[in-house]
Amino acid sequence: MTALEHATEVVDPVPGTGAPHLPEQPDSGPEFVQLLTPEGERVEHPDYAIDVTDEELRSLYRDLALVRRWDVEATALQRQGELGIWASLLGQEAAQVGAGRALAPDDMAFPTYREHGVAWTRGVDPLHVMSLFRGNDMGGWDPVATGVNLYTVVIGAQTLHATGYAMGLQRDGADAAALAFLGDGATSQGEVNEALIWAASLSAPVVFFCQNNQYAISVPIERQSRVPLYQRASGFGFPGVRVDGNDVLAVLAVTRAALARAREGSGPTFIEAFTYRMGAHTTSDDPTRYRMASELEEWKLRDPIARLKAHLARAGIADAAFFDAVDAEGDELAVRIRTGTLEMTDPAGTEIFDHVYAEQTPDLERQRAEFVAYHASFEGEK
Amino acid sequence: MAVRELTYVKAYTEALHQLMGADDDVFVVGEDVAGYGGVFHMYDGLLAAYGERRMIDTPISETAIVGLGVGAAARGLRPVVDIMFMDFLAVCLDQLVNQAAKMKFMFGGEVRVPMVLTVAAGAGLSAGAQHSQSLEAWLAHTPGLKVAMPSSAHDVKGLMVTAVRDDNPVVMMLNKKLLGAKGAVPEELYEVPFGQAAVLREGTDVTVVALGRMVVEATAAAGTLAAEGISVEVVDPRTVQPLDTATIAESARRTHRVVVVHEAVTFGGLGAEIAAQVTDAAFDHLDAPVLRVGAPFAPVPFSPALENAYLPDRTRIAEACRQITKRS
Numbered sequence: 095m096t097a098l099e100h101a102t103e104v105v106d107p108v109p110g111t112g113a114p115h116l117p118e119q120p121d122s123g124p125e126f127v128q129l130l131t132p133e134g135e136r137v138e139h140p141d142y143a144i145d146v147t148d149e150e151l152r153s154l155y156r157d158l159a160l161v162r163r164w165d166v167e168a169t170a171l172q173r174q175g176e177l178g179i180w181a182s183l184l185g186q187e188a189a190q191v192g193a194g195r196a197l198a199p200d201d202m203a204f205p206t207y208r209e210h211g212v213a214w215t216r217g218v219d220p221l222h223v224m225s226l227f228r229g230n231d232m233g234g235w236d237p238v239a240t241g242v243n244l245y246t247v248v249i250g251a252q253t254l255h256a257t258g259y260a261m262g263l264q265r266d267g268a269d270a271a272a273l274a275f276l277g278d279g280a281t282s283q284g285e286v287n288e289a290l291i292w293a294a295s296l297s298a299p300v301v302f303f304c305q306n307n308q309y310a311i312s313v314p315i316e317r318q319s320r321v322p323l324y325q326r327a328s329g330f331g332f333p334g335v336r337v338d339g340n341d342v343l344a345v346l347a348v349t350r351a352a353l354a355r356a357r358e359g360s361g362p363t364f365i366e367a368f369t370y371r372m373g374a375h376t377t378s379d380d381p382t383r384y385r386m387a388s389e390l391e392e393w394k395l396r397d398p399i400a401r402l403k404a405h406l407a408r409a410g411i412a413d414a415a416f417f418d419a420v421d422a423e424g425d426e427l428a429v430r431i432r433t434g435t436l437e438m439t440d441p442a443g444t445e446i447f448d449h450v451y452a453e454q455t456p457d458l459e460r461q462r463a464e465f466v467a468y469h470a471s472f473e474g475e476k
Numbered sequence: 477m478a479v480r481e482l483t484y485v486k487a488y489t490e491a492l493h494q495l496m497g498a499d500d501d502v503f504v505v506g507e508d509v510a511g512y513g514g515v516f517h518m519y520d521g522l523l524a525a526y527g528e529r530r531m532i533d534t535p536i537s538e539t540a541i542v543g544l545g546v547g548a549a550a551r552g553l554r555p556v557v558d559i560m561f562m563d564f565l566a567v568c569l570d571q572l573v574n575q576a577a578k579m580k581f582m583f584g585g586e587v588r589v590p591m592v593l594t595v596a597a598g599a600g601l602s603a604g605a606q607h608s609q610s611l612e613a614w615l616a617h618t619p620g621l622k623v624a625m626p627s628s629a630h631d632v633k634g635l636m637v638t639a640v641r642d643d644n645p646v647v648m649m650l651n652k653k654l655l656g657a658k659g660a661v662p663e664e665l666y667e668v669p670f671g672q673a674a675v676l677r678e679g680t681d682v683t684v685v686a687l688g689r690m691v692v693e694a695t696a697a698a699g700t701l702a703a704e705g706i707s708v709e710v711v712d713p714r715t716v717q718p719l720d721t722a723t724i725a726e727s728a729r730r731t732h733r734v735v736v737v738h739e740a741v742t743f744g745g746l747g748a749e750i751a752a753q754v755t756d757a758a759f760d761h762l763d764a765p766v767l768r769v770g771a772p773f774a775p776v777p778f779s780p781a782l783e784n785a786y787l788p789d790r791t792r793i794a795e796a797c798r799q800i801t802k803r804s
Contacts, residue, residue: 229780229783250536279535283536310535311515312512313534313535378515384512445777450773457773465785468795
């Protein structure tokens with residue numbers, strides 16, 4: 095059993111408890127940007143050419159494979175009680191790596207809680223992400239140094255932050271753009287629609303990168319939108335593009351173009367990356383309650399990593415030794431993640447009081463002192 | 477009445493099941509409530525029983541969900557609106573606080589809003605600062621709203637029945653950490669009246685007024701203290717709006733000492749209101765100032781170690797009771 099098979103093993107729900115659901119497949123027409131078919135065949139698109147070297151292709155593959163290996167390890171660690179929760183990116187690797195690799199150093203990404211692949215491409219240490227999900231770390235990485243904002247949990251709120259950041263870039267005359275991540279579910283939020291309106295109104299240098307992974311927890315996309323999500327952009331007054339989210343080359347090409355357009359002052363773009371959440375919404379969720387195993391099997395045929403691997407092998411860009419080396423590197427990464435996670439110790443209890451306000455308040459000082467005295471009173475009892 | 481053991485969450489589901497069976501105007505709307513049965517399994521089986529017309533799954537649009545409830549209630553239906561985590565009230569507060577709560581007042585009494593808004597509140601599951609809050613003080617401060625905080629399976633069912641039959645907007649605060657707690661629940665429909673506190677344990681030395689899950693902790697502390705010779709009376713207000721001040725004050729006059737416990741932050745919490753009410757009604761009977769036990773003035777930490785240190789528990793309640801009884 096491969097890691098993917100193991101991580102996505104499901105059984106059908108009890109008959110009658112949930113309606114079978116198969117997301118409608120987009121046509122492979124010009125409205126759907128694809129540069130690499132599910133079988134790994136390179137195809138051309140009239141608007142989105144991509145010029146990548148063999149070295150870049152191999153490094154894209156490496157990113158996809160390592161990010162998946164990290165994700166599988168994190169899910170396992172959560173199941174073993176070592177993480178509080180984990181939001182798996184399984185199946186969405188190409189969307190995240192493609193978008194992350196499209197960013198220029200001065201651009202700023204605004205992730206949800208699932209963009210581990212974007213964090214990876216920006217050099218955020220996976221152990222830093224793990225420390226957040228383990229509850230070991232009260233805070234996070236340096237958003238300025240990494241160009242990745244901290245994870246935002248309440249659905250869609252980060253789209254407003256990204257739009258505001260883009261307004262700042264605009265006022266500074268900076269040669270940079272903001273990349274706001276969101277899911278299909280977030281498009282139903284009032285805040286997200288306000289972000290889209292503001293971005294359009296101000297022609298702000300922001301790109302909305304929507305990973306349509308087909309579900310808002312259990313609610314399928316048909317229940318959320320009567321039109322393909324990318325078409326909504328025209329109502330706000332800027333371009334929308336639907337890209338094969340499991341095709342890392344197409345995602346890279348489309349996101350690069352949208353970011354370039356934003357940086358040159360032509361305003362926002364809405365990208366719908368059509369993909370599939372192969373795992374659960376988070377480890378708190380049980381997807382077998384609302385979707386069929388057959389649906390997952392169908393999406394495995396469009397696996398983002400398998401198609402790039404097929405292309406690299408068929409075109410002679412990478413050989414078995416390369417793939418073996420990436421696998422070995424993935425195993426080393428998994429060991430580093432597992433060992434590093436297990437070595438994390440709990441934070442000091444007084445950290446509760448350290449980050450409530452910009453400055454320490456007299457009242458919090460008093461509460462902190464009481465807290466210390468209270469806990470000291472138990473010393474020697476255990 | 478036939479009585480059996482049910483979990484807190486099953487008591488909620490049973491109440492809704494029976495209410496929906498008895499009244500076609502009752503329906504449920506929210507994210508993941510129908511097909512999935514609710515992220516906390518609060519609605520398991522209701523889609524099969526009542527169909528999609530009355531079990532409505534929605535997009536992630538809290539404002540629209542509550543707004544739908546307000547409109548449906550204004551036209552005479554009895555919507556049960558679920559917005560999952562209580563923290564998400566912040567996303568849709570206008571519909572609740574400015575619309576639902578004030579509609580009868582601002583429409584000169586022409587319109588009523590018999591809506592129930594169910595939320596999962598409380599910490600202790602390492603769900604992080606945006607999925608763990610207890611925000612009853614925000615709501616109890618809003619004229620027009622009622623707020624129920626059941627602490628047992630029995631009260632979940634009885635308060636839910638009262639809530640659905642009430643002609644005002646009611647927020648049902650289910651406690652996430654109590655969902656699996658079992659208790660005796662009558663099979664039939666019954667009401668637990670609003671504004672009527674329960675004296676769960678009688679005592680003579682100190683009154684502990686506890687909200688939500690803290691009732692369980694206070695009861696445990698009372699057991700420990702009994703062995704030390706401190707007799708604790710445990711009072712559960714069950715609803716904080718309306719608040720049964722009379723029962724609390726009557727208890728205070730007998731025990732002469734009051735400790736108030738909630739898992740919300742202490743500052744500006746219901747503990748302050750209850751302390752003031754006790755002072756007004758029973759000042760001459762008190763042997764010590766009212767003590768409050770609540771969370772520190774910080775967001776709920778995600779780290780299990782920090783969250784554990786942050787939350788009030790039976791140990792801290794017992795300590796407060798020892799402290800207050802030493803004073804006189």
